[in-house]
Amino acid sequence: MPQSRKLFDRPGETDLVAVDRALAEFRAARPVLLRQGEELALALSAELAEADLTARLDSLSGGKARLVLSAARLRRLGAKGRADTGILAMPTIDLARVETLALKLDARVDAPVGPANMLDNAALELARLSLVLPAVILVPVKAAQVAGEPLIEVSIDAVNGYRAAQVAHLAIVGRAPVPLEGAPETEFVVFRGGEGLRDQVAIIVGKPDLTSAVPVRLHSACLTGDLFGSLKCDCGDQLRETVQWMAQNDGGILLYLDQEGRGNGISNKMRAYKLQSQGWDTYDADEVLGFDLDQRHFDFAAAMLKQLGVSRVTALTNNPLKIGAIKAAGLEVAATQRVLGRPNVHNVRYLASKRDRAGHFIDMDALMARAAPKD
Numbered sequence: 001m002p003q004s005r006k007l008f009d010r011p012g013e014t015d016l017v018a019v020d021r022a023l024a025e026f027r028a029a030r031p032v033l034l035r036q037g038e039e040l041a042l043a044l045s046a047e048l049a050e051a052d053l054t055a056r057l058d059s060l061s062g063g064k065a066r067l068v069l070s071a072a073r074l075r076r077l078g079a080k081g082r083a084d085t086g087i088l089a090m091p092t093i094d095l096a097r098v099e100t101l102a103l104k105l106d107a108r109v110d111a112p113v114g115p116a117n118m119l120d121n122a123a124l125e126l127a128r129l130s131l132v133l134p135a136v137i138l139v140p141v142k143a144a145q146v147a148g149e150p151l152i153e154v155s156i157d158a159v160n161g162y163r164a165a166q167v168a169h170l171a172i173v174g175r176a177p178v179p180l181e182g183a184p185e186t187e188f189v190v191f192r193g194g195e196g197l198r199d200q201v202a203i204i205v206g207k208p209d210l211t212s213a214v215p216v217r218l219h220s221a222c223l224t225g226d227l228f229g230s231l232k233c234d235c236g237d238q239l240r241e242t243v244q245w246m247a248q249n250d251g252g253i254l255l256y257l258d259q260e261g262r263g264n265g266i267s268n269k270m271r272a273y274k275l276q277s278q279g280w281d282t283y284d285a286d287e288v289l290g291f292d293l294d295q296r297h298f299d300f301a302a303a304m305l306k307q308l309g310v311s312r313v314t315a316l317t318n319n320p321l322k323i324g325a326i327k328a329a330g331l332e333v334a335a336t337q338r339v340l341g342r343p344n345v346h347n348v349r350y351l352a353s354k355r356d357r358a359g360h361f362i363d364m365d366a367l368m369a370r371a372a373p374k375d
Contacts, residue, residue, distance in 0.1 A: 015158035016165045019129070022154040026130045031057065031139075033146060033153040034126075036119050040143060042151075043123040046102045046135035051095055054137065058093040060146075061139045065090040067101055068120045070134040073290035077101065077109045085116035085124055093137060102135035105275075105288060122156035129162060131265030134290040166193045167300045172307060173199070180205075183247035189308065194300030198258040202304055205243055206251025210309045213334035215252030217242045217316040218301050218326075220259035223266060224273075232273065233350060234341020242316055242339055252316070253308065255301050262286070263295030282350050283357045293358055298322055302329030318360045338363070 022032045029048035034041050042057060046067060058065065066087040074082040088101065088111050100107045116124075123136040170193040178188045189202040208214045219242070225235030239254075246252035261269030268289055275285035283293055302325065305313070312332040315323050316339050327333055338361055343351055354360040 015155070015161065016169060018152070018154045019158050019162045019165075021152045022126060022159070023130050025152045026126055027132065029053070031151065032126065033141075033151040034119055034122055034138075034156055034159070035153055036122075036156045039119065040141050040146070041119050041123070042139040042141055042146070043126060044137045044139075045127060045130065045132045046098050046137050047133040049095060049098060049137055054093045054095055054098075057137065057139050060141055061090075061093065063091045065093050065137060065139045066114075066120070067098060068116060068123050068136040068138050069101065070124060070290040070292075072287045072292050073102070073135065074109070074113060076288050076290075077107055079109055079113050082113070085121050086113040087116055087120055087138075088113060090137070093139075098135075098137065102133060102290075118156055122159045125159050125162075128295065129159075131268070133268065163195075163297060163299075166195065167303050169193045170300055170303050170307070178203075180243060180247075182244045185247070186243075191304055191307075194304070195258055195297075200258060200300070200304060201256040202308060203243065203254040203256060204251070204308070205246035205254065208246075208251035208253060210311075213312040213314045213332075214305075214310050215246055215249070215316055215337070216305065216310065216313040216326075217252070217254045217339065218257060218298060218322050219254055220257050220262070220296060223260060224269075231344050231346035232276075233347055234343075237341035238339045241341075245316075253305070253310065255304055257296075257298075257301060259296045262291075262293075263297070264289070264291050276350075281357070282353050294321060296321075298325035299329050302326055302331055305331060318354070318362050320359050320361070336361075
């Protein structure tokens with residue numbers, strides 16, 4: 001006889017819900033049980049680990065616990081040229097050692113770096129999705145050791161497929177006119193899904209012609225720049241000036257994407273800002289924390305545009321990564337247009353770094369001329 005479906009099952013969403021729950025547990029500093037076939041391991045955020053819990057994990061580990069670190073962090077620890085995730089054996093889970101290896105600026109690898117397996121990589125992806133530091137304490141366990149424990153279990157296939165599943169379940173959940181200063185004919189369209197447990201917003205300015213190339217900007221949320229006018233970046237200028245330009249030029253669509261700190265999250269962005277205040281370049285600061293140049297994904301942004309009826313765009317961006325992502329998602333990029341901010345003494349190094357380190361199309365001479373006082 002066919003197995004009956006459980007009352008509250010939602011076909012096609014079992015894995016998605018399992019990862020949603022795992023993310024909530026992971027961010028709450030509780031271990032998550034990862035499964036690969038018959039192999040099991042408890043994953044705990046290194047950043048959030050507490051003494052009592054790690055002591056309990058240590059009692060289960062049999063000396064086989066390990067610290068999983070990203071390639072970027074390992075390079076900063078002295079593993080030159082490292083391109084892959086790696087592990088450091090932890091015969092005893094020593095919180096001081098974990099903190100040093102995951103966070104300290106002057107730390108160096110203190111043991112051989114081993115190759116990561118699929119469980120290790122899935123654990124690190126769970127950390128990235130949770131917007132905590134990419135450093136995880138992993139403890140292999142047997143099913144009998146954790147039987148009856150209140151743990152959220154999730155397969156590594158579900159974790160690795162989570163981003164794509166979020167795109168597949170992207171849906172409009174609300175829309176309304178919201179007149180803006182300088183752009184009174186504007187509609188906000190809210191999408192659920194795309195990135196973790198967050199909502200995304202499309203701002204439709206004016207009445208863009210969907211039969212032509214629609215001016216589109218993918219704008220990653222920047223609390224400090226967009227809301228408070230931070231001088232450390234050009235995000236707020238780009239946001240407001242793009243909306244005003246669209247209002248004056250037959251409309252367009254700005255996607256406001258919850259990807260703070262190039263996808264690292266607000267807490268890690270503040271950590272990076274502190275490092276920058278100590279003289280680190282923006283990308284070097286991220287690497288110290290374990291992040292590569294850019295953690296963002298834009299496939300869900302393209303899915304938002306498709307749901308709005310957009311197939312051809314004029315991309316308003318300086319970032320070649322965004323242009324490539326739009327094309328890879330099946331949309332035609334008919335043209336591109338630069339988006340200028342205003343340079344100042346606080347952000348000029350940041351702008352130059354984006355140009356030199358990440359290939360952004362930034363003409364510093366044009367920016368400086370724009371900032372020059374007018375006679």
